[in-house]
Amino acid sequence: MSLTRADVEKVSLLARLALTPDELDALTVQLGEIIRYVQQLGELDTRDVQPLSHAMDLTNVFADDTLLPSLDREQALANAPKRDAECYRVPAMLGDESSR
Amino acid sequence: MSLIELTAAQLRDGLAAGRFSAQEITQSLLERIERVDRSVGAFLRMSPDAALAQAAASDQRRAAGRCLSPLDGIPVALKDVLCTAGEPTTCSSRMLANFVPPYDATVVRKLREAGLVLLGKTNLDEFAMGNSTENAALGTTRNPWDARRVPGGSSGGSAAAVAARMVPWAIGTDTGGSIRQPAAFCGTVGLKPTYGRVSRFGVVAFASSLDQVGPLARTAADAALLLEVIAGPDPQDATSAPVAVEPYSRTVAEPLESLTLGVVREQFGAGLDAEVGAAVERAIGTFQALGGTIREVTLPHSGYGVATYYLIASCEASSNLARYDGAHFGYRTDEAAMGRAVADQQRQQGADAADDDGDSGLLRMYRQTRAEAFGPEVKRRIMLGTYALSAGYYEAYYLKALQVRRLIRQDFDAVFGQVDLLIGPTTPTAAYCAGEKLDDPLAMYQGDLYTATANLAGIAGLSLPCGFTRSGLPIGVQLLAPAFHESRLLRAAHHYQQRTDWHTRTPELS
Amino acid sequence: MNGTPYTTVIGLEVHVQLKTRTKLFCRCSTAFGAAPNTQTCPVCIGLPGSLPVMNRQAYVLALKTALALHCDIPACTKWDRKNYFYPDLPKGYQISQFDLPMSRDGYLDIGDPQGRFPDRRVRILRAHLEEDAGKSMHDEVAGRADSRIDLNRAGTPLLEIVTHPDLRSPEETKAYLTELKLLLSYIDVSDCNMQEGSLRVDANVNLHLPSPSGTIATPIVEIKNMNSFRAVERALAFEAARQYQVWQETGRKLGDVPKQTRGWDDQAQVTRAQRHKEESSDYRYFPDPDLVPVRVTPAEIDAARAALGELPAALRDRLVTTYALDRYDADVLVNQGRPLVDYFEQVAAQCQDPKRASNWIQQDVLRTLNERGIGIAEFAVAPPVLAELLRMVGSGTLDTMRGRQVLQQMVDTGSDLATAIAALGITEMSDEALVTLCRELLAANPKIVADVKNGKQQALGALIGQARKRNPNADPTRVRKVCAELIEEM
Ligand SMILES: [Mg+2]
């Protein structure tokens, strides 16, 4: 699997990164090299190997359903790049806001 | 002896004996920082007044007989990836240059509760991604032993600050070697605890299944003291281990059991610098002299560690860093300028050109914000991770990496059935020159060759000074221990330091 | 079906908000209606460094629901991240469940006592836990202006219940939703309030058309933004008709075009295509490294199942077998919720007349509850009192009409049975008084007397109304009997 400039462009949209033509060129080369390098894992037969996503074998870590204080609104909105008295503000979005 | 030369344990004893005050310590360190940090650049931010106020409060507690802990009044520096309530936490990224968290990381809370003086926040590779601290957007850190060289990374600021005697110890984080590698480059002790040993709550995530917080110090004894403060289960971190904290500060000095140390043959092959190899061999000899038995072992999959690490870390990072999109906190692109650019583009390409692909103002804001505020290495890893997780590639890359991760862990499980600790080089080379590997990511990634597997397996690892190159650069030896055997690791390191003086040398700084 | 040349094929994704005090991964309140951005913390606004910790109660409620839906519960379930950018999703990913959901392969049976559609077993594909997003508010008037984001709802626990495409009409779909809502209320896991967003429905719809070469399927369309069961019914009816028209115009089959998402416009009563980018479906799911798996033992599952209590379907069956109610009556009672059924069972047991209890509760009691907008818990007449009243009616001590008046009196005044009866002046007429009354009636109605004498017994009915006018305590049965005897003697 080799990486094309179009692949990189598509990934940059998925990753929400605007890349300049120069960045696209450079990343096509660099990511291509990295991808080739990590493809060495393909040498290993892992058909019967269970993936390991956590380094520790913990299960069932829960918290009680007990209310704790929330941030007050000023604290919550303090870092907002743009806000009004009550809400975060972002550029208008397309589509709906139904359940996803 | 000047206060800046004292270890944390010596400061503790001096404070207890009333030989000096917390304010005097903080004052000395602030003066030292004032004098030398211009050339080192370890700190991103300091607040001398706040530090002195904390020290004064500590002195009052001590006078009243109400110390919060024996370490009350000892300063500590924090890698700027740990959240500090009401104070900026930037991750050395333009993205978070103005971010002020409303809460403390659990580790920070524990340090405050023990009465430590928070001296300042240290530099790092942006979002802890890198091993030279050259990817830092908000500062430049140099190796205190040679200003042309990098301090290592990503906890380069913390390692440099400790090495340059600007603080007795510091907190770092280690995802693929980010504590141990800069510790080796700067000539300090650096401990990556077992995954789950220290809470990650409030530690800005790079790769959540690999990140771990740990101490950098001049001695293993100090590292033990600091680990004892920060370790322990945390109800706010579901991945913190329900394992009791050992009294590391006591167990560190207990007599050293007769240990079997495993030497991993694969770690002495191609790529290892000869001087580094020789120093590590000498360190192995020292451990033999301390009563250790050396056994050669093999970690057959360790050669796949770097590839596995970069896939997993980048996949997790691509998701962890999705929250930096300019919507709720952090940097946002100048929307007015963005609007003008769109208008210009439309004038040139005809109306609606920009909107044709459903490219909303929101999408532009996201992409522009992230393009402007992330540095090249962060972008590279986000791109790699996004690609590796995307439809059609998940199995070949991410899933494959998780399977190899299991094989790597099984390697460690097998060798720890035969030996108590593993010993080998921390890094393939000593500190390299700034800029040397900046344009060659793959070469840079090889710097994690000996360290990243410990993160993949979740085990504990420590780097300690074991010599110098002919050009005067520190060399680190790495010890690895099974999960939750930090006390064994620290004890071995401590006894080594009782026999050697590498850790007592101080870089010459003006 | 329904005389259309096609079959409508419908599958549902229902998001149910679980009744917890706090959110799925932090301890902020889930209460509805708070001022914007006052119920958030570093975790649910996704601040750097924050970490999720799973709410135990959310898992308990999800497990209950899954068991009530007859789902299989795998021994191990885990958390995954669903990655996409949206301003109501502060972390840039939603914590959900992908390939190891906490439950799968269940079913919910639906039926219609009125027989408008056949009994059907709707298969549940899976039910999984996930966190809700925040709320975006669009300023339509301002056009290209900002959207405002309230993150109070972000992190609220949802159970997403996904069916197979087993539903065949808007009516069946409504029946499924009604039955699901009833089930959830029986096991007390959700408020199911669509207005407050605690139950949300998305539907996947297409048509199956018969053809000589086998069934042809039209492209599947996902419908969103349906804010009531009624809206669901209407949207589905509209969409089926629309798809048939499109089919006739274009002949497009399943697979010819990508899956479309359409939103229901309740004002205009139409579905409209929603714009969304093609790449948005690449969610890059992967296991959330911040959370650990949940393991559950067979013993724990059994205990949870045993604690479920009687579910609506079983309850209907029992009412039919135990009380000899017909299916329709059992349905009406059960569909009112468990408290009403409990009320019925107490009345039925105490008056020994389930049929009468069922009738009175369905008519008189339910009417009162509806008129007053109250629940059975607030109903003024306790089960033993209603039972006593029904016994008096059953034994003829009170006639039905007087019985109703007594019940109304108790409801209106909150008085006990005896007081209500006294207040209405109800006393039993003596035989003497009754005979006197009947004599007067016969004297005043020679035509009726003649009719009866000529064999028209039913003419007596007119006398009963007159008798009650003269004396409300006149028992119709006795009036009829005495009058008949007197005419006989004449
Ligand atoms: Mg969902």
Ligand SMILES: [Zn+2]
């Ligand atoms: Zn919260």
